[in-house]
Amino acid sequence: MNTKRRVFLKHLTLGIVGVAAASCEDLPSSLVLLPPLQNIHPVGAPLDLTWKALGVKTITIAYSPNGGETWEIIGQQISAKKGFWTWDAPSEITQFAIFRISDERDSTLNARSAAPLQIVAAFPVLLSDYPSLNQIGHVEVFEIASFNAFAILTQDDNSLKVKSLTCTHSGCQVNWEASSRFFLCPCHGSVFNDKGCEMAGPADMPLYEHATYYQADSNILWVMDRLLQNGC
């Protein structure tokens, strides 16, 4: 399985919160908490936290689901030199997840998330269960009781896109017709091609795309409950 093609994520270059203090070695100690790869994250998926530290041995990591009103310790005695740590899995949906790292010798030396992380509902797709997704042009439809229907499309460059099956006209669920390779809306007849682009109205927009997160260590594609309007 070529995992490179499944990299959907871009590094964000948002601001960073850092606090510095003086160490006993006359070098300024510092902690910088780096922003996550995306500003949304699937509930239930491990989350990587990364930082830069100078003059710090061990840190404590705290989590707040409500923008800093309340905190819980999620990691202790973590080597600052390591520079990263994986939180098993956030278990609650929130728009205001923030993190704080603190020097265990001096908690006044700490750094917080520069912006809240949104933790959203998501459906995990174990890609090894769908070998057909290795074929360019393949369309795999998922109809799950607890989640809006979606389809995973294998693009010409072998990457994967996830399209919502909710019609962009008035919200009916479109059906995939493998013989014609069109998504057809049963309500008013809109037609979308195998890339989700509108081919016949009344819909005048492509099918929405789902935000995704690829968990490389488990080969899981998390389909997040967040829709993006991308062009065709």
Ligand code: FES
């Ligand atoms: S809801 Fe799909 S064409 Fe109207």
